């Protein structure tokens with residue numbers, strides 16, 4: 001079910017090629033230090049989830065990190081885009097909204113959730129959002145933040 005929901009997030013051919021744990025490469029970078037730092041954190045969360053076998057304190061903590069990341073990181077990106085009158089703001093914001101909805105859904109089901117569901121979302125996020133949508137933020141690099 002989650003995969004079909006993620007399908008609306010431009011689930012692409014490359015999504016199955018992601019190996020765990022994910023190794024950070026320059027392809028993830030957008031050239032804005034605070035954004036790159038937060039994306040590194042997401043990769044860290046994703047890798048932590050990939051090492052977990054299921055329920056437990058560590059699993060719940062990883063979900064909490066995702067919740068926090070979603071709120072702070074998306075707000076920051078949207079603030080930067082708004083300040084720069086970024087033309088893709090609305091489409092980008094809608095994609096954030098969809099991702100945040102999925103994260104919220106996972107959080108609500110956290111007691112019955114399995115690792116693969118979280119990894120599916122994180123894979124879509126890393127591959128389809130950071131490696132595509134967020135790359136548009138490169139045009140904002142060097143602006144005051």
Ligand SMILES: [Fe+2]
Pocket residue numbers: 039073077130134
């Ligand atoms: Fe991002």
Ligand SMILES: [Fe+2]
Pocket residue numbers: 077092096129133134
């Ligand atoms: Fe984004």
